Amino acid sequence: MRVSHVRKRDGRQGEFDFSRIRSALSRAFEAGGEGREETGENEHHDKVEATAAEIEKMIRSWEDAQLAAIGPGAELPAIPVEEIQEMAETALMKCGYFETAKRYIRYRYHHGLERRETGRQRKEDAESGKMAVATGSGQRVSFSRENLEAYLNQQRQLLGKVKAAEIDSSRISRMVLEGLGETVSTAELRLLSVQAAAGLIEEDPVYDEYAALLLRQAHARELLASEAGESGYFTAYRQGFIREINRGIELSYFDPRLAEFNVEAMSQAIKPERDMELRYIGSETLRERYLLQIEGKPSETYQGFWMRVAMGLALNEANKEEKALEFYELMSSLRFIPSTPTLFHAGLEHPQLSSCYLSTVNDDLSHIFKVMGDNAALSKWSGGIGNDWTRVRGTGAWIASTKVHSQGVIPFLKIANDVTVAINRSGKRRGATCAYLETWHYDIEDFLDLRRNTGDDRRRTPDMNTANWIPDLFMKRVEAQGEWTLFSPDETPDLHDLYGSDFEKRYEEYEAAAARGEINLFKNVEAEKLWRKMLSRLFETGHPWITFKDPSNIRSPQDHAGVVHNSNLCTEITLNNSSDETAVCNLGSINLPRHLRAISDESGGDNNTGAAFVELDEELIAGTVSTAIRMLDNVIDINYYPTEEARRSNMRHRPIGLGILGFQDALFMQGLGFHHEEALAFADRSMEVISWNAIMASSQLAAEKGAYDSFKGSKWDRGILPQDSLDILEAQRGIDIDVPRGGALDWEPVRQSVKKHGMRNSNTMAIAPTATISNIAGVYPCIEPAYKNLYVKSNMSGEFTVVNRYLVQELKAMDLWNDQIRELLKFRDGSVQEITQIPAELRERYLEAFEIDPVTLLRFTARRSKWIDQSQSHNVFMKGSSGKMLDTIYRSAWRMGLKTTYYLRTLAASQIEKSTLDAKVYGYTQKRGAGASAGGDESSPATGSTPENQPVAKVAGVGLALAAAPMTAVQGAEICNLLDPDCEACQ
Template sequence: MSQVENTQIRIDDLTLLITKPGQLRVIRRDGELAQYDDHRIIAAIKKAFLAVEGENAGNSDRIQEIATQLARNITERFKTRWPDGATIQLESIQDLVELELMRAGEHQVARTYVLYREKRREARKALENQVVEKPIHVILSDGTRKKLDRHILSNLAVDACQGLNDVSPTQIIEDARKNLFDGVAMNDVYKALVMSARALVENEPNYSYVTSRLLLQDIYREALTALNVPHDLSQQTMHILYPKAFAAFIQQGIQHELLNPNLREFDLEKLGKAIDVSRDQQFTYLSIQTLYDRYFIHRHEKRIELPQIFFMRVAMGLAHCEGKDRDARAIEFYQLLSSFDYLSSTPTLFNAGTMRPQLSSCYLTTIPDCLDGIYGALKDNALLSKFAGGLGNDWTPVRAMGAYIKGTNGKSLGVVPFLNVANATAVAVNQGGKRKGAVCAYLETWHLDIEEFLELRKNTGDDRRRTHDMNTANWVPDLFMKRVFNKENWTLFSPDETKDLHDLYGDAFEKRYCEYEEKARKKEIRSKTLPAINLWRKMLTMLFETGHPWITFKDPCNLRSPQQHMGVIHSSNLCTEITLNTKSNEEIAVCNLGSINLVNHMKNGKLDAIKLQKTIKTAVRMLDNVIDINYYSVPAAKNSNLKHRPIGLGLMGFQDTLYLQNIAYASHEAVEFADRCMETIGYYAVQASSELAIERGTYESYKNSLWDQGILPIDSIALLKKTRGDEFLKQNTSATMDWDSLRKQVKKHGMRNSNVMAIAPTATISNIAGVSQSIEPTYQNLYVKSNLSGEFTVVNPYLVHDLKQCGLWDQVMIHDLKYFNGSVQQIDRIPAELKIKYATSFEIDPAWLVEAGSRRQKWIDQSQSLNLYMAQPSGKKLDELYRLAWIRGLKTTYYLRSLGATSTEKATISDDKLNAVQVGIVAPKACAIDNPDCEACQ
């Protein structure tokens, strides 16, 4: 055999290896494919070290070891990201080399490597005009090979950029060509356009809309093909195709038992005509990718749902109970959802219109003190979690360690072993195949097992007495806080000997607690006494170290509850915004959530009260419908929901509205706006529920409620103050709207819903709407968000706009923002007023968050998911902050977010790749700001 033939065989073998499924491949700069080889990475890293340390370092074992380890890290990152193989651009590998050198602390070597890359880049640029571009052939889905029509790329890029400022279709096409090679699949050509637009988001936020529109073309092709709708996107518009796709979706969805057959009862032609195709243009990249990955209905891994069909499906699912008005109501609901004026919570978006319409967000249960009851409650947890419900479990009734067990004449191991089982159940039950189950366990502060409960999330100790995947929260009575302030002792009891204590609050609790303390002094019951301040310090220490347990306050939740005539609130929910009564084996509290997009209700820099009133009226109706349509997997949940009909109307985009008004979060103006906007929402929410009561009747347990007594949420502050006294409650009670007339209306017509307001975290639905989360301050002005859908560059568009106005938005500014982790505080050329306006969550004194939360709380009949941020916590700071939260009348708090020595997520300088460096955040493992595992309330 000749040398030429030998060479040919080796080349063919290499080609087979490169194109073998599951392999990592590299696109060289000449467009050719090459085999991924980490030895080349090792060589490149060693060269960078030699450039710094000299040629004598060439034989250093240290350098060889470092280079090998860094190369291994890079390879593992690629394999983790693309377990099925991928084609990687050479620049992406070099980006990771920079990143790993920085992570390893080799800053000088990394800088040398960056300079070398820049030098090589300039050299290539100088030769660009001399290079003759080779023709590229593409492989179509049927295997046909044809020359790439570059006009297709141009048309797609131009259409995607239409109507957007400061974006360039030419730039997108040029960058996309770098990722193309001869023989590339046509689908990968489309992906190259998406990836090139995505890489430009950090330069100009509008590229997020461009990326979304390019991705939509892929989604259109996939869904229309799966629905067997003939299409040619280059010749037909989606205005023609959408109604056809909608009709096909309903037909096939019912046929394949994905959709509820009752959707046939709608006038599909009428609804199809109501679809507004132009609203597909309003999605950001993050929002459309999130919808595609987790919300759109699919069959055999192929999406059969398009964005506007998705919103119409949800609207139909919520309007089916409207009788002969169902078509008109479905269109009304669709208009609200598709405009992003209001969005239902994730379970509703997941399941509305499907065979199992589990639409409710939150479930609260009380665990009884018996084996049958405990395991029955765990079964309920599994069934409720199965269809995407978030859980709050009250474990206080379960007897403490060492308590006597009459049936076996033995002693109890306490509540902790059962919590470990609950933790395992949450992990085992996958929520509809979309995310892990999520649960929070609550324990009242006088429980004898409280000290061990505080340590459940520690990484050390006996793993059988740890719950690494379950959230925990303290249920704190006012008496404990008073004793902390007064530096008095606190006594712990076992609930089997103090059975009524958990069902008492206010003065009745205090009286009974003191009686039990007297019994304890006489040794009539088991107890443990310790300084209240010591237990308080341990609570704060664990909160800082593990992010748990959260701190929630029992008495304000109960004393201000409209439903105190029907029982006791024993805990909050998974995200601490729901405060509803529970009763063992009888009532599982259920709440149904949705959030108003405040940004869409701003007009000329002010809140548009007229539009807000209209939105809230429809939103309350939608939430009330959820109660009747909902699929209940547990009878006790159905019993509770139909009896009390609670809903939780919240908000999102609060930080964005401050930007629109040129208001800093850390300001009295922001606190005042928090007050006024929540007053407006609260007023119209109560009004809407009362008007609905005229049409549909009051909820079953309305009589003797606070509503029935003419006591509105703002009035209930007086009930709390009466018990606490002026010394321990300092909460603003100012009002600006005509509440007297609303009291009369409620007194006359009643309420359709026992509770109407709750502010959820909205982490996911705010992504869909493209606004800031809930009531959260800005996390960082430039960072990379990681979730189940991938990594997304997040740039503060308001900051970019203001910097453009000042002539300061350029590449240097982008690099500065990356270097300073999205903070503007250390960038000298940014004006002082913008530094105040664009302070991020860890740069704001958390007391401002408490003050704003207090103003909102006075209007809310339930609670709010209030995260608190502290860059450098100390015992003194935490003590002051949580005392302030109690004094200001907050019902609950959520996570304490704190930073380590370095920042949370560092955006790395990159031409065409999105990177995030995770560095030392002291935060819990579950339910993080951008963690999709906790979406029940989102």
Template sequence: MSLSLDRETKPAPLILLRPESLAAPEAAPPMQVIRRNGTVSKFDASKIAVAMTKAFLAVEGHAAAASRRVHEIVEQLTAEVVTALSRWMSEGRTFHIEDVQDQVELALMRSEHHKVARAYVLYREERTRQRAEQEAAKTAKPAAGPAIQVTLRGGTKLPLDHARLALIINEACAGLDGVDAAPVIAETERNIYDGIGQDELALASVMAARTLVEQEPNYTYVSARLLLDKLRTEVLSYVHDVPTSASQADMATRYAQYFPAYIKTGITSELLDAELGRFDLARLAAALKPERDLSFQFLGLQTLYDRYFLHVRGNRIELPQAFFMRVAMGLALREIDREARAIEFYDLLSSFDFMASTPTLFNSGTLRPQLSSCFLTTVADDLDGIFKSIKDNALLAKYSGGLGNDWTRVRGLGAHIKGTNGESQGVVPFLKVANDTAIAVNQGGKRKGAVCAYLETWHVDIEEFLDLRKNTGDDRRRTHDMNTANWVPDLFMQRVESDGEWTLFSPDETPDLHHLYGKLFAERYAYYEAKAARGEMHLFKQIRAVDVWRKMLTMLFETGHPWITFKDPCNLRSPQRHAGVIHSSNLCTEITLNTSDDETAVCNLGSINLANHIQDGRLDDVRLKKTVTTAMRMLDNVIDINFYTIPEARCSNLRHRPVGLGLMGFQNALHMLRIAVASDAAVAFADTSMEAISYHAISASVDLAAERGRYPSFEGSLWSQGILPIDSIDFVADARGGVAMDRTSTLDWAALRGRVTSVGMRNSNVMAIAPTATISNICGVVQSIEPAYQNLYVKSNMSGDFTVVNDHLVRDLKARGLWDEVMVNDLKYFDGSVGAIDRIPADLKALYATAFEIESRWLVEAAARRQKWIDQAQSLNLYIANPSGKKLDALYRLAWSLGLKTTYYLRSHSATHVEKSTLKGTDGKLNAVSPVALTAPVPDLSDAIACTIDNPDCEACQ
């Protein structure tokens, strides 16, 4: 059974008493305890409370033990024990550890908690023999009992092979600190029965290990390795067409035998490009590294198993290292020495130093290698153009593309239609069609179609646009599944700051505003305002800018949309200003590329695992340079190999060749460096790490230009003028009259600037920080540039619910003797937050502060430091635990003033909380969360809910 606790009425947490609060009178000598080995240690009252709490846990379960009643009982009884022991001290008596435990027993009995007292007695006995029992369990043989039969897939029954079960579980635990095969074996044996199916038997051990993740994070690796055994049996049996199983040790030789057979099976099944069969498969098979299968955490391998590995009618045919090699081969198809490059790419992917984006992992090496991540389009103001855009959306989404549509050109509600002499119904009805198209095309069931609609803030339909995600009103004018974003010009923000008026126009009367930015936009906008004031405009509306801003923030918090993105810095700092205009960003707000009727912008993504590049307390620049150089080559190859579903995408991608190299594991890197995310040191590391990535990425593109030639539209670009991303800040400063962006640098940019102008660039754009939600799961790190969400929580995605524990925190707590069942209980109660747990020292509270415990400004400050180095943008989520209109107003104005190009989701507390369960160590189901009540004078955000973390239906969370 489980207990879901309402957040407003849940009981008080279990807070252990600090020893100083229970100390003896000040005049008394310090209390000390004689231990069993004869040593003397300082008396610690909190250990008494921990022991009592464990006794209550044993009797009443986690939910009851976390109640206010038990908390008060433990506090009172601990005080009684300390008083009794203090009396002994005043009488000149010393006391032994056994005396302390006797007093605990006595206090429990006197208070008539007889069952708990008995549990405590058993606890004492268990502690005295625990080590011996654990040693005995390792060598114990299964007890004789009735024979268990296992039902194979074909219906045949065979006796359970206890020896192999023990072998696989022991192998899964090998080399991992803090794990023990004995409890996994015991739990597995307890859950099997006569006639159990082969697959169910395989999952029994996986689930047994999963229940222990809360106690020791390394059991996530045990779970993954046990799932791997199930996968090996499934894959090898199908590929070799005979029932086959293999241990991890067997795979040292079996991988090389399996790999050519796998490629043949994939080609025969019309899943793989026949060209893969022409590689030197023996050479590639010899390069596979089976030991890297052991690097997966459970969530990562389960995600690959469910969504990425190729299958024939539901039967997987890919093992992890074959999967990475298949992706690498697909990316090396046009290389001169294909095998050498494939091995180089494979080494990078399988090491988790870098991971390609989801479409690349899905489709590389297949018959239709649609490898690009993001597509940006602009919608024309006529029926042919509108419905062509919707059709294009369907074709692009079919193969896992995320979409960003610019709808600003479509005339507004009430605008004149010359052809019919009627009035337009505006943008909203067409957005409804686009919304339903995204749902209909669900990428083969791998993930939902996902699209984001952008509209500029001066469009006359902006107020209706802001309401699209509301759950009230005419449902025909709502888009419940589509993402939306504001495309905000600087002039609007300046009007908000000055509390000025803002005029809304229909784009059929102001068509050039769509293409202008900076000072030219401001001048032309003023011209149209003057024209409207003279009565020369057919359709317009004047409103206070601050009123529009208030509604933008209110809807952002209430519905999670529209996101706020800034048109001018995106265009002013674009390297491709000479070749067009950026009219929107993409699905996840990190791509900023030009769009037109003839060009659908395309971006090809991949991310560096920053945590893998921390060595000896610093960023390993040598390793980082190697990673970036190889990654840039892989991303550039995507452009030529790619399967394009519409000609406009092919035209744009081959002309400009943009890529988006990003990063993930930023929070993990901070933990490894012992840097708190809410600190100046974290902001500085965001700056220097992004500077290094930017430097190496630009340099790698120059090297590729020297080898393969410049991208076709290079001449006239900012690159060709020697203007790098750090230099382009000047354009924003000039347009605004100043910008509060940091300009410091540490690397030799002058030398690189010279190489860029003389040699050229292979790619028009090279950097963008994507959300990385799924590929970070594969690599086992915190996604993208996100802060830690919680230190203990249940993560939900399309593969299910998974308990996630911050292993960095656990290691630190273990080192200080603080990791125990009570600590797990407290972390559950506080939803993974360490801030309110008294036993945790202040330095660890700062280091492991979670997303909702820090001020959001730190995230904006760090993002601003990165933005100066990035030629595109970042998927920047913002977290506010207790939002108010004043806080949101200050936060988004800060983002604009610091020169950010875009922001992404505004996150409130998640609906995904750790289950307060009476079942120890279980992966719980999700608890519901009630709306967050807010009181905010400006804007009014009462009874509002923002986008929640880890929504299985949210593209960002997938």
């Protein structure tokens, strides 16, 4: 099972254990006289297993639908216990055990009554003072609602008068009473208060800050036995950090070199008030996944965590304490956040800090299994993996040593898939791998089918990502409606290492040789037909992703040192690799909204955006980038390398990947939408500023520490910067690339610095997805548009609804944020486009991801791309099911010179649970049971009508509501067949 947690009725979560379902089924049969003694061990076992198998199928369907519904990069939420019980009822009836099913239904009904009565009694006991509460010291005192409200009021005052006035602490105390269990402690009361506040975030984002504050309080009491705001709290906080470091070293969690720091001095530099920078999801994410866990409990404060990471990244610095404080300042202020592996492991005994590893597989049995072993070792330490499989010969190729025909690359990919599943990265997330194959490979058509849910399971890889590595020549053949030839690499071995005009020349020579009968294994196909099949599989399964070989190589700074054979798990890394070198990249991201500054309105008028006047603080960015580049470069020397090939590559080339997050927030703060030309200009200018400073910082670091080993002969050495390489790509293709050249900055100082000092890093920039660290920062991921204005997030404490705080802020300023707007927003699943009470200017600006033209979003990525020496994780958001649109999107990506694209996300149906809406007004918009039509009937709402007399939102027929997903996630939906010659949309 991929689901790892179950959500209980009180909202809290526990570990998911399928054996408990089997145990419950066994008891259900025994209760009806169908136990082991009555029916025999075998019959009883068969009944339990048959029912369990049906439940397992339903859970897998639930998992698939959830993965399709949640946004890019998110993790599976906990499965509600009620959902499991519904599945059990359905499974019992499906298996024909109707009497047992009836008993089970009656059992659930009577236990529900008992729970309600028990809950009512507990609430009465609590309000009358009869309920006992266990304190942290072990004493038992009477529950006092007055004391609870006094505590809640005390905490809300820390937010300041204006925000405190918007917090209804009495309402939160009522919600806490309703969630009380059979036993309660002061620690549980604090966490119940957190959950209650988080449940109100959808009504007002001020509860986001309040929930974070309450969680900080609960965490502080748990670790420090001190109240936030009490006298001596800061002292306790700093003393706690000293204990954290000493204990971590003593228990062999932390690197013993941390003791070389003046820990007392480091503790004095900690700023406990910086905890207030974190919003609720950021606080909870750090607590759940990042803070060091000892005996299953977090053992670090938030600021202690940031300082420990800073110290871990400064271990090799001559002035390590000074640099650690510089690093701490950057991270604790959320201006820059390193990638997850760095946060997981900095300062630990095995500091595997790198994000991703890229390897290539030889056409050799021993090397194939060596790479799989390497994958396991790299996954163990939290690395994401990209494997290039193009060298492995195709199906039917002759194997001279054994005198048999090869089974091709597909069976090995199945094994690689299973290796991925077997490894849990750092015990905190599942292993993850992406397999790449070039488009001329003989097995490419089977490769396209790897993620299909039909066909031979032995030739499917349900848990591994896949990506096409497409040469320009193939795209030219598609445009010209020409033929394409598939080869086995054992007969065309040099194609793997060629690109651009060299590839085209050699490929055509091989085609001529095949026509003369000089090549044994080849196949001619229509290029456009293969392209349509690629898009069809992408549309259907979300894979393989579309990535481009030639731009990745022609624009690579390291074109003298090897070939870029593939990208990584998230398609933003484009580094050389070989049998001897596994490419490694070390990532971190600048929080763009933290680098905007207020400016005065010299006109004295309104800016007509509802947002503050802000602009890019280029001086602050320069400081952030300089320190961030140094931190990322330090990762290379401190890093624990699971394989020698990874160590050799990273030490020789020293690549890093500085990216951004919060681009959407930065636009909102400037009053801009993605449709504004000013927004496109901001994407261009902000990336230019970051690029200028990143390259300069790496060059200055080279002046201090020396250039990377393979610098000589690189594009840097030849005076070619990333923006210069776009013209080289255009010349190689012989096709115009429609991306404006030039910029706003004077690049001569950078060119002179690189010429004089060289570069410390072969590569400096890459924009990663940042799904989790964006949660920590409290912003939208990387370069993504707002996925939804209203959406559900899940964590260990349960699920809660989040609303776009920028939208709410503007609506509040217009006195438009009220119950009616909230309910309309929930009914519209976050979209404001049909809510006419909201001004048109706001509706235009607050477009969601699926309401923005996907080609427009590509233009933003193309503008940034000219400044970046690697690539960007660009998710494609497409509304509808037009094959023609899909074709336009990916051809546009190629024509703009993009190196890679990432997930294709397509709009399915409703995401937000509407159980709180008035059915008399909005119609019955609840989830429909399995088997209902996913598409629904536009002209037939479920019941009733919307306030605007629009049909009720369509809901997917899989037992729960869906959002963005690969098309197959919407079961029963009619989707466009890209291979259908009669399909009008495809012509």
